Amino acid sequence: MARTTRARWVEAGLEALAQGGPDAVRVETLAARLGVTKGGFYGYFNGRPALLAEMLDEWERRCTREIIAQVDAEGGDAVERIRRAGQLSFSEGFHRIDLAVRAWARHDQSVAERLRRIDNERMEFLRAMFGTFITDADEIEARSTLAFALAIGRHFIVVDHPGYTRREAVHLAGEHLLRPPR
Template identity: 55%
Template sequence: MAVARTPRGKWIEAGLEALSAGGPDAVRIESLAQALGVSKGGFYGYFRNRDALLDEMLDAWEREVTDEIIERVEADGGDARTRLQRLTAIASSADGLTSDVTTDLAIRDWARRDEAVARRLRRCDNRRMAYLRELYGDFCQDAEEVEVRCLLSFSLWIGNHLVAADHGPRTRAQVMQQAAQRLLA
C-alpha cells in the first residue's frame, strides 16, 4: 500500500499561515510538519530547504494577489469603471482570497528587513499599480490624475485594514463605497 504524500501546496499554505501568524521566523519545517500532522521527511521531497519554501510561498502569494485577482476582475468584463468597482470590492473585503490581509501585511513587514523580499513586494505592487493605471487611464486622460487615483485606491485598500476608527453612523463598508465612488467620478 502506497503512503499518500502531503501535497506541495499544503506545505506552502501552511507556510503562509505561519508567516501570517508570526513572521518569517515562524516558518519552520518542524512546526509546519506538526501543523500538517506529518513527518518533516515529506518536506524534502518537494523543497531543497527552508529558503526554497520561502521563495515558493512568495511566488504563490504574488500570483494570488496579482494574476488571480486580475483574472477575476477581467472574467466578468465590463467597462473600466465596472472593473474598478469589482476590483475595489475584492481588494476591500479580501473575499475569496486564500492569503488574507494578514499575509499581505506580514510580507510588507518582512520586506522592511529583507531586501530580496522588498524587491519582490515592489515588483508586485508595481504590477498592481500598472493594472490600476490601465483601468483609470481608460476614462481619465490626465496622467497626474490617474497616478493620484491609483495611489489613493491602493493606499485605501491597504490602509483600510490598519485603521480602527469608527465612522459615526456609517459603517466602514459604506465609507469605503463612498470613497470608491469619488475615485471613479
C-alpha cells in the same frame, strides 16, 4: 498515510506567515500543524529558503496575476473591473497574506524588491483602468495612488466614522474615487 502535497506545505507556510511573520514559518511547526513528519518536506523542498521562495511565488500568482487575469476575463467597464480587482485582491485571506509580505519586506531586501515589482503591476492596472475615463495624468496618478493606499491601509484605519461603520466609510471613499470627473 497519504503524502502531504507540496501545495499543502506552501498553504501552511502562508498561513504561518500571516499569523506570525517569516520567523513563524518553521518546518517542524508546519509538520505538526499538518499532522505529518518533517521528512516529507524535504521530498519537495531543498530547505526552508526554498519554501519561502515558493510561498512568495504563490502569493504573487494568487494575489495578483490570477486576479488580473480573472478581472480581464470577466470584462466590464473600468469601474467594474477596479471594484472586482479590489474585492478579489483584498479579501480577508489575501489581505492578511499581503500585509504579512509587506511587514516581511521591511526586513528583507529581496522581498522588498519583489513587493515593489508586484505593487508596480497593481498600480499599472489601476492607471490603465482610470485612464479609460480620466484624461488628466495627474488625476490618474492621484486616484490610482489613493485607491491603492485605501485598499492596503484600510486595515490600519481605526478612527470613528460618525454615522458609518468602518466598512461603510471605506466603501464610500472607494466609490468616491471611482466617480467620473466633473
